[in-house]
Amino acid sequence: MNSQFDLIVIGDSKEGNKLVKNIASAKATIKIAFISKDFKSKTAYENLNVEYIKNEVVFTDYKNRLFGCYLKNGDRLYSTHLVFATGEKYAPFVIKNRRVPNIFNTDTEIPKTAKEAQAIVVNKSEEDIKLALKVVNKYKHVYICTEGMQLCCSEKLESKIKMCNNVVILPNTSIIDFTTTKGMLKTVELDNYSSITCTAIFLKTLAKSDTSFVSRKLIKSDENGYLETDKNSESTLVPKCFAIGNCAQKSTKKMIDAATQGILNDF
DSSP, X not given: OEEEEEEEEEOOXXXXXXXXXXXXXXXXXXXXXXXXXXXXXXXXXXXXXXXXXXXXXXXXXXXXXXXXXXXXXXXXXXXXXXXXXXXXXXXXXXXXXXXXXXXXXXXXXXXXXXXXXXXXXXXXXXXHHHHHHHHGGGSSEEEEEESSSSOSSOHHHHHHHHTOTTEEEEETOOEEEEEEETTEEEXXXXXXXXXXEOSEEEOSSOXXXXXXXXXXXXXXXXXXXXXXXXXXSSBOSSTTEEEOGGGXXXXXXXXXXXXXXXXXXXX
């Protein structure tokens, strides 16, 4: 089955959801296809011109001024505009092709000097909170960055971590960059426009961006699969194609506004 849309958004990420809501609310005549292997979001935008398609994208291309999106079930979707909002990029394990040694997924390598230092735990799963409970007694302060407004763990673990006096929970916060001194972590920049001086980042499970279905003839990516975008916006080098959030090399809150405005301007 072939279907024609004005805009295709791939990925049920917080960036993808916000962009869909922004565009659909601003201009109801834009026909949007929102595609994801599994929609985790609880909110559906009723009365908006959005079609939710629960399927897996296997390939994308660009021909005759239309973006083609090929699904696992054999369906083909076409649109004049395309947005990639996929991936589980656990920043800052790879940011601007830089790596630092003091990023851990275990508590066995914590130095003795940690008692006077600060650390960050990235909360992507319950395992991260279990790890946080092991490191809180070894650092002066521990900051927990979680994607949503709530911790990703059971109520029992959440109660335990909130009882720790040296823990600060930062809801709806991600790491977007960091600075180093002599190759070691110095400060971490967050997408809530603040920075934290710390000596370690903890994350139990590492992951790479899911951009395997993106044709490399369509969009350039680095060796880790993250999509390249223009320096001044979230537009890729292909007109009317955008990469926002975790699948892009850089990730800022401004990128959603830039992509939204760029798409609305075209319509």
